[in-house]
Amino acid sequence: MIKTLTRIPVANYSNLKARAGYSIKMDDKEIALFKISNGNVYALENRSPHPKGGVLSEGLVSGEFVYCPVFDWKISLIDGKVQAPDDGQVTTFQVEIHEDIVFIVL
Structure with missing residues (x-):
């Protein structure tokens, strides 16, 4: 079965x-x-993997990382992995850019 990708x-x-x-x-x-x-654009699930959460879109961005605004966990924008000493994973989404439009690919 071939999965069809949707660009939104x-x-x-x-x-x-x-x-x-x-x-x-x-x-x-x-x-x-x-x-x-x-200029690169990344998309992540908008919730920290910490049990009490945190809204990542409100976090501080530094290089290719975002810091959870509640618990200061450092999370990779590339693969969604929480950096040591903390542990966890955030879902990432594929991004495409065509003619000034940003698409999420599902």
Whole structure:
């Protein structure tokens, strides 16, 4: 069985500010969208894996990492892994950019 990928437009690339998070809602998913200083855009589940949570789109972005605004966990924007000494994983989403439109690929 071949899985068909769906590209969902979520933002205008030119409207995204570097080193800022944006919260978007897609059906039952809340996703944090981040544009970093080099222009790359990443998308993560918008909740820290800490048992008490934390809204990642409100976190501080540094390089290719976001810091949970509640617990200061350092989370990779590339693969969603929480950095040591903490432990955990956030779901990541594939991002594509075409003609100034940012798409999430599901």
